[in-house]
Amino acid sequence: MAYQEPERQQFHFSSRKGWLNDPNGLCFYQGTYHLFYQHNPAAVHWGPMHWGHATGTDLIHWQEQPIALYPDESGAMFSGCAVVDEQNLTGLGVDPASPPLLFFYTCAGKPFTQNLAYSLDGGRTVVKYARNPVVPNLHGGGERDPSVAFDPASGTWRMALYLGDERGDFALLESADLLNWRETALFRIPNGGRECPELFQIADKTDGKLRWAILEANGNYLVGDITDGRFQAEHAGIFMHRSGLKGGYAGQTFKNPPDGRRLYIAWQQDYIRGDAFSQSMTLPVELKLV
Template sequence: MSTVLRPSWHFTTADRWLNDPNGLVFHDGTYHLFFQSNPFGPEWGEMSWGHATSTDLVHWTDLGTAIPALPDEMVFSGSAVVDTDDTAGFGAGAMVAVYTSAYRSPSPRAGVQAQSLAVSNDEGLTWRRYEGNPVLDVGASDFRDPYVFWHEDHWVMVVAESVDHRLSLYTSRDLRSWAFSSTVGPAWTTEALWECPALLTVPTADGDRAWVLLLSVNPGGPTGGSASQYVLGDFDGYTFVPDGDESPRWLDYGHDYYAAVAWGGVPDGRALTIAWADSWQYARDLPSAPWRGAMSLVRQLDVVTGTDGVRRLRQRPVLGGHEGGGPAVTHLRLPCGHGTSASVRLLDDRDQQTVVLTVDGDAGTLSLDRSGCGEMPPAATAVAATAPLPASEEIDVTIIVDGSVVEVFAADGTITFCERLLATSPLSRVEVREVSRRR
């Protein structure tokens, strides 16, 4: 079998498994990306935190394993903060990782998931576990993925009670002692696991900021597999209240966008996220070369209000001023009003691999079909990814093709697709095959 193309701007490891992003933090001019990784190869297992850094959010340096699994503990997802004021007593400016200890035999806590700390005093290069771990243990088997941030005068942790379809919020003054505050849910999607929450503020068009809760569910996404959602609301430091009776919207309509979380400590107020560009339905079965798993592009978020008066999250790719020096980036405007349609094909030089983007004005949909670009594993859902379009006569579309990943940003960034491909040759051509007006 031919080798699947490795992307260049979507972060991959050299030779090991990668899944959820963890510990996103900006410090002293450097963006830190930690992530779930198996140090020993391209299969899921021995979950540890890998580490990569960047100064432009496009080019990444892989620093290997940061927090390794132990015989009695795997290191599941979490977050990281810079404790500037030394609230925890580990030293001013210490980088503190808050992660889920997934205990296993021979631990007496085997089967329990609890929240623990690891500390770095050298910019994340070396780590030591806190001797008082775990710092939050309720004796549960599905209690994971803490997202921690500073709010006014205390730390806040949002953590998933995965099988109970609930998020719990805790507060702390020192990162070591945590008090229960409130819950979100159970509500919304109750047939799926809840994982990898994040709670952050994002800019709005009027210069204010809005609270956004991110949540990943598995399965039950728009294509049937794992996916990420968002809901707007209000947060007073202790309780998050969704806007009205609003249900979450999909953060991405593609097959491959999961565990989206946000960077902390970004000095200019930007809201920046990244996700795992894969699906739990088939990630273990994708060909490796010898890497397996990729991250999405970094996205910058804000909230916009549509002509229908509805507030939505807008996502724009962070290209770092490098457009034209890497993956193929195509900007289009396509008709989407009633009686119109458009079809855009992404092809390799031999017309043997094809991805098709279709605008259907009558149905009011935008669809991305990857079925012509290699045969996905049997567990992969075969449906094309489809999103509803806003009422308009024209739609803007940006398509980014990077090796075996394609991302689409449409309708001013309020609709996105992220798709893994089995591309073995570059999709270097873009053809607008048909634009018609039906009478």
């Protein structure tokens, strides 16, 4: 009966078994889209977080893969992102034809830290970095949900990090090698911006200029530029409206897309809770800046 239950949506991804929430590590790598996600395989409610994994070629048909990240003695595996280390800046790669696929995730221990895992076989097997954490706890709170993007203007990598519900703000960090990070700025997202930042560049359709955008879990966003490690916001708004406490939440866009489109998937918060599974993802949508 798996995937055929009468209450299971047929066009929205859901895990064969257990609970699902935030999409993680959305990326395109050598012909395949990867959808990782927050996952409790043992129950139909939130619990010890793993990273589930599914792959596909058309963003609609997904093949569920073995679990990618398991909780360990340091804590549960909270949300994060994926990037392709094309230049092997980390030195983790062994084959130039298959650059490392890097996963930045929050280890929800005491304290929360930002950790690194990697794959050298296109996501089939994932190994935790031996020298974790790559970002220690910076401000003493529930810091989580790293989002990493390359900044071509400076030739460095940027990380947006939520600093926890106690503070409600975000940090911007910088790295030249994806391993050593330094904080460059703190900022807020209007209208109660909360967790799961998503940082990327997108071309403005009106003038073709690349702008930086940062989204948060509820759909609030900032658009602007990053100068000297600081986010200079020019516009703020909301692109997604939820119905009460349900609807799209904590979405991400696919890194390294083959056609340059900014494709977005979120957790579709809903009331569906079968005997075997609960929750699903939204359908993919394309984001544009006008």
